[in-house]
Amino acid sequence: MSEPRSSAQHRRRRSRTALVVGVPLALTAAGTLAYGTDLGVLGSTGRQASAAAPSWATDTADGFASVNSLGQNGTYGGRGGKTVTVKTLADLEKYATAAEPYVIVVAGTITMNPVGKEIKVRSDKTIVGQGTAGHIVGGGFFLGQGVHNVIIRNLTIRDAYQGIWNDKEHDFDAIQMDGAHHVWIDHNDLRHMADGLIDVRKDSTNVTVSWNKLSDNNKTFGIGWTENVKTDITIHHNWIRETEQRNPSTDNAAHAHLYNNFLEDAPGTGIKSSYGNYSRGGTRMVLENSLFHGVDNPVIKDGGASIVQRGNVFSGTSGRNESGGSAFDPKTYYPYTLDKAASLPALLTSQAGPRASLGTTAASTRAAAATTLTVAQDGSGQYRTVQAAVNAVPANNPSRVVIAVKPGTYRELVKVPSNKPHVTIRGTGSSRKDTTIVYNNASGTPKPGGGTYGTGGSATVAVEADDFQARNLTISNDFDEKANQNIKDRQAVALRTAADKVFLDGIIVSGDQDTLLLDTASKDRLGRVYVSNSYVVGNVDFIFGRATAVVDKSVITLKKRWDGTSAGYITAPSTAANRKGILIANSTVNGDVSAGSFYLGRPWHAGGDATLDPQATVRNTNLSNAIKSTPWTDMSGFSWKDDRFAEYGNYGAGAGPASADRPHLTDAQAADQEVADWLAGWTPSAS
Numbered sequence: 001m002s003e004p005r006s007s008a009q010h011r012r013r014r015s016r017t018a019l020v021v022g023v024p025l026a027l028t029a030a031g032t033l034a035y036g037t038d039l040g041v042l043g044s045t046g047r048q049a050s051a052a053a054p055s056w057a058t059d060t061a062d063g064f065a066s067v068n069s070l071g072q073n074g075t076y077g078g079r080g081g082k083t084v085t086v087k088t089l090a091d092l093e094k095y096a097t098a099a100e101p102y103v104i105v106v107a108g109t110i111t112m113n114p115v116g117k118e119i120k121v122r123s124d125k126t127i128v129g130q131g132t133a134g135h136i137v138g139g140g141f142f143l144g145q146g147v148h149n150v151i152i153r154n155l156t157i158r159d160a161y162q163g164i165w166n167d168k169e170h171d172f173d174a175i176q177m178d179g180a181h182h183v184w185i186d187h188n189d190l191r192h193m194a195d196g197l198i199d200v201r202k203d204s205t206n207v208t209v210s211w212n213k214l215s216d217n218n219k220t221f222g223i224g225w226t227e228n229v230k231t232d233i234t235i236h237h238n239w240i241r242e243t244e245q246r247n248p249s250t251d252n253a254a255h256a257h258l259y260n261n262f263l264e265d266a267p268g269t270g271i272k273s274s275y276g277n278y279s280r281g282g283t284r285m286v287l288e289n290s291l292f293h294g295v296d297n298p299v300i301k302d303g304g305a306s307i308v309q310r311g312n313v314f315s316g317t318s319g320r321n322e323s324g325g326s327a328f329d330p331k332t333y334y335p336y337t338l339d340k341a342a343s344l345p346a347l348l349t350s351q352a353g354p355r356a357s358l359g360t361t362a363a364s365t366r367a368a369a370a371t372t373l374t375v376a377q378d379g380s381g382q383y384r385t386v387q388a389a390v391n392a393v394p395a396n397n398p399s400r401v402v403i404a405v406k407p408g409t410y411r412e413l414v415k416v417p418s419n420k421p422h423v424t425i426r427g428t429g430s431s432r433k434d435t436t437i438v439y440n441n442a443s444g445t446p447k448p449g450g451g452t453y454g455t456g457g458s459a460t461v462a463v464e465a466d467d468f469q470a471r472n473l474t475i476s477n478d479f480d481e482k483a484n485q486n487i488k489d490r491q492a493v494a495l496r497t498a499a500d501k502v503f504l505d506g507i508i509v510s511g512d513q514d515t516l517l518l519d520t521a522s523k524d525r526l527g528r529v530y531v532s533n534s535y536v537v538g539n540v541d542f543i544f545g546r547a548t549a550v551v552d553k554s555v556i557t558l559k560k561r562w563d564g565t566s567a568g569y570i571t572a573p574s575t576a577a578n579r580k581g582i583l584i585a586n587s588t589v590n591g592d593v594s595a596g597s598f599y600l601g602r603p604w605h606a607g608g609d610a611t612l613d614p615q616a617t618v619r620n621t622n623l624s625n626a627i628k629s630t631p632w633t634d635m636s637g638f639s640w641k642d643d644r645f646a647e648y649g650n651y652g653a654g655a656g657p658a659s660a661d662r663p664h665l666t667d668a669q670a671a672d673q674e675v676a677d678w679l680a681g682w683t684p685s686a687s
Helices: 089-096 341-351 361-368 385-393 669-670 677-680
Strands: 045-048 083-084 102-106 109-111 118-120 126-131 135-136 142-143 149-153 157-158 175-178 183-184 189-191 196-201 205-211 215-226 231-236 241-247 248-253 253-259 262-264 276-279 282-287 291-293 299-301 306-310 313-316 371-376 401-405 410-411 412-416 424-427 435-439 459-464 469-471 472-477 493-496 502-505 509-510 515-520 528-532 535-538 540-544 548-552 553-560 568-572 582-586 588-590 598-601 613-619 644-647
Touching: 083 089, 089 102, 089 109, 089 126, 149 412, 149 669, 183 412, 189 196, 189 385, 196 515, 205 613, 215 231, 215 253, 276 282, 276 306, 291 341, 299 306, 371 385, 385 412, 412 424, 528 677, 535 540, 540 548, 548 677, 568 582, 568 613, 598 613, 598 644, 644 669
Parallel strands: 083 102, 102 126, 109 135, 118 142, 126 149, 135 157, 142 175, 149 183, 157 189, 175 196, 183 205, 189 215, 196 215, 205 231, 215 241, 215 248, 231 253, 241 262, 248 276, 253 282, 262 291, 276 299, 282 306, 291 313, 371 401, 401 424, 410 435, 412 459, 424 469, 435 472, 459 493, 469 502, 472 509, 493 515, 502 528, 509 535, 515 540, 528 548, 535 553, 540 568, 548 582, 553 588, 568 598, 582 613, 613 644
Antiparallel strands: 045 083
16 A cells, blocks of 8 residues: 555545444355356256365255254255256256255256246255356245255245235245255245245244345245144244245244344335234244344234244334243254344345355354364475465365464465465464564565566465464564665555455564555455454554454554654555444554554545545554554545544543544444444354
């Protein structure tokens, strides 16, 4: 990043208070694998895959579909069977009805003939859409008595509608099951069918329905059609929008666990909800952290049924909202993590439904044993360089690979490409100082073959793969500015990340200008980064970029510039509008620099992009006297007051009272700017 320019040629044309808090994260599709690149050469004839199965084929269900019962230990679909790609109805039906297990990839639009046809799926199948291309039109799937271990994921199933809203004649469902068990319905878009979108009937059990978009229908989701009280079902993280009834209707379910669903009745449409979640018969329902917007009669129950509510939010609702009766503890059956109800609109409108890339589930990540590769300069490991170990990680690896680096100084450039997710680089020494990866490129350093590296290209370690971790080591750029005054652009990055779910734990990141670049894969992609228990060292814009990044429980060390002067800026966010930027929380800012010489940050409008809305919040942090009493400043013709810069609960010699030049969050604003709000449902854990 360059020094500030004096011209105002890119000055913004809007103005608003710096304390306006952005809307919840507008998350975008950000997974670990692109289907188009990991499925091999599979044609419309459903030929068998010659390559290893893609990582999502190893995913397993959570919720009640993960429970060991009825002779089935969890739900893993066609895992272990052959992977085939289909583009025709004949091929889809051939493999879905086969006796042996299959992973069936739907690679285009398949139209049912006749309209309303429901393919009779047999056990041990995964049916998954290729990216967002897998569409089933005019029909769906049927799972009959005893069918089990079935996964239906990442598909759009639509348009069996026959022109009659409350259709009593056509039982054309998207997914219907009669007496099936261990079924996982995940990340689908189900809409505009003649009857229900999902019917779980006749003692079907051990079902999980997650991360689906259910919309534009009269009857959404029916559970029951039995006198027996047997069904165990988990329904979580679904976006149910513009549907009239059965959202869901749950009849005689032994255990119904509903959490983190977003039910929305938008104003001004021809569809009006008659009710939301309905507990009927002998159902015992636990309803947690869901959000109901504009829904009439959002929660209702029959006299003999139970509903226990916890943490739900109701906005613009009216009519019945009921609870009562005995419940159960879902955690006695399986683990789960709740998101805040207020975060659901942003979370689910972007992540529910089919994804261009589908990441590995938390359950499968926990279940997969990590592979360890060792690095040692003395030849006692498998590899002598860190990059050699990265090169050895298989493309599109489905589970964690730990690169264990023995103590030493590794002078090399390391790049983890986007097709190698789930990589951990971990130092094995007793201290984070024992293992160091270091290089000395700067933005203006000439490249072999011509040109210069540029700021991003100067990074000692560059991470472009999701679900990356670095632990117990030092990453440094030791470019010598004083000795290289002939180089114009002296920004020198130690670590650049351009990925989602990056966890930096117990490390040192050291440099001068532009030390830590926290970026995203593209402007429209989410990139969450969590830095904890770490040290970040630098002087000019040394924590910067457009990522949604948290620096938590860490030490930010200020250092003098190459000529011995004290002057600098800690953060330079380039946040996209409606995203969260950089959050520094529960940390310490110190360093051997002059009092009142450093700013907390300034707005970086990369390339003069006036659509960006940089954000930095510093809260509950010990600020040394190095921080200026007016801690934010302009950059390149853009005023910090037009963007989102604020403090909350800071202390120490560098802290100060609120003023027009030093905005503080209110308590209410601060409640929406916690670490969990930045991470948006992701809980980093060391692997």
